[in-house]
């Protein structure tokens with residue numbers, strides 16, 4: 001069953017999205033890997049070749065909503081979509097009082113507006129899918145306010161959490177489940193760009209399980225949410241943070 005599934009993943013060129021794409025590729029699913037990072041997508045293509053599998057790469061910028069017709073075209077070929085993973089996101093370490101209007105708008109455009117309109121454009125294909133499901137990647141920051149108090153990022157992720165709930169209610173009558181995975185701090189390019197190793201070590205002291213998340217801690221939960229085993233779960237957040245935030 002897994003082999004015939006069509007999976008669309010944003011942010012598939014790096015970090016959590018890359019690892020998630022690799023995991024689905026290994027199952028033999030048809031993966032449409034979307035990112036603005038073309039080099040990252042090429043690395044994913046090399047991975048799939050080594051595995052003897054095929055991945056379809058789709059360079060796309062979530063800031064460019066009109067270009068989402070390319071995403072529709074990519075999915076239309078298969079006639080349906082089974083899993084949409086909205087993983088791409090941006091975060092900066094800009095101090096609260098130095099955030100510009102441009103940074104605020106860009107953060108919301110990538111983290112909330114892009115995922116929303118991409119989802120709406122792909123909804124007709126999900127309605128035709130087999131046990132279709134949408135998985136958004138939110139953040140512990142959306143629940144706690146974040147580490148460095150960048151409200152553009154944390155509030156955009158809180159908005160994504162709310163959107164997950166709206167979509168879950170809207171999509172349930174069509175048999176589409178909508179959930180989110182909320183990572184704590186994961187060792188990916190995003191974190192390594194704004195925390196140095198010294199800060200990371202101090203940060204780890206606050207995590208009960210004593211380490212950062214790895215990308216595969218998150219991707220395994222994404223694959224679970226996409227599976228039959230999660231068939232009656234919708235509108236939920238699964239927190240993956242080593243106990244740092246316990247709701």
Ligand code: NAP
Nearest residue numbers: 011014015016036037061062087088089139185186188190
């Ligand atoms: P990452 O390694 O930076 O991967 C994010 C990917 O999204 C990158 O390839 C990035 O491309 C791409 N992207 C950014 N803006 C885009 C746009 N406008 N259009 C298309 N693609 C775009 O980060 P990650 O840690 O894997 O993060 C994945 C998700 O997890 C994000 O939504 C993030 O907010 C969430 N998250 C991460 C952590 C963490 O600690 N890592 C914690 C909580 C939540 P570029 O490289 O070109 O920017």
